[in-house]
Amino acid sequence: MADIYVASDSRYDRMKYNRVGRSGLLFPAVSLGFWHNFGSIGDFGNMRQMMRTAFDLGITQFDLANNYGPEYGRAEINAGRILHEDFMPYRDELIITTKAGFDMWPGPYGDHGSRKYLIASIDQSLKRLGLPYVDIFYHHRPDPDTPLEETMEALLQIVRSGKAIYAGISNYNAEQTRAAVKIARKIHLPLVVNQRRYSIFDRKIEREGLMDTADEEGLGIIAFSPLAQGLLSDRYLNGIPADSRIGHDPRYLHREDLTEKKLTAIRALDQMAGERGQSLADMSLAWALKNPAVASVIIGASKPEQIRDNVNFLQNDTFTDDELKRIDEITKDI
Helix, strand or coil: CCCCCCCCCCCCCCCCEEECCCCCCEEECEEEECCCCCCCCCCHHHHHHHHHHHHHCCCCEEECCCCCCCCCCHHHHHHHHHHHHHHHHHHHHCEEEEEECCCCCCCCCCCCCCHHHHHHHHHHHHHHHCCCCEEEEEECCCCCCCCHHHHHHHHHHHHHCCCEEEEEEECCCHHHHHHHHHHHHHHCCCEEEEEEECECCECHHHHCCHHHHHHHHCCEEEEECCCHHHCCCHHHCCCCCCCCHHHHCCCCCCHHHCCHHHHHHHHHHHHHHHHCCCCHHHHHHHHHCCCCCEEEEEECCCCHHHHHHHCHHHHCCCCCHHHHHHHHHHHCCC
């Protein structure tokens, strides 16, 4: 039996909390993602320690999806057990999120954005998590074959049924976001956030105008992969470690992702971070949060120490114009 967890009294001393668009909700600057290391191949005791460490540092948001694993659903099952055993006294201090929109079960009803899939998925997720509701339920990706009205109305039904407090979208581009917000306003759906990939190496949301769209529409952005799945850290400065995602878990990163140009940029960015008195990872997290539209960055971790390290950037999270120009110059050919 696990020891009884008592959260740190200082858990809110260091973390910063940012407004999510024009909603009443605040996100911690750092959120913990469950995409990696919470499935059947992870160590359960380590999962527990990572969740405890995160909350003790003021990380109040845990980000899941129905198909996070392996196997599908396993991250929710593991997180649900730990939530039940450790976090029920703190449930109202937490933002628990999950998503549906990718392949989940066989047949024509276990994918995409239909009302049938989304409502079945939230019911399954709540059962795995052992919770009566989540704080945010996301549609995980746009579905061009289902009318957007149907998807948004399904999210509304989920919120009105008490199974979620807010709705979110993920991987929607600027045009799709505007369309979703327009419907949400019409039907009074509390759509508050869009989850997108964003990092120094991946600025697609800037190029497509999503930052401006989010600001204009009052929607928050939460960024995933802010460290480019570990590339924006000291892990690859001297080659590919045997226990890295590239060397150990090819589901996410591939050897061709680490080009010579990218490695040169990583080393230059690391030098710049050192001049700022912080690690490359810390500088990269701070960079991803420089735009006020970004309310939080989602970190992945394989051990508690990484989570502790990843909140250090809060001590130095601003940039001069010259520093931003230098980062742009370093990465212009990536």
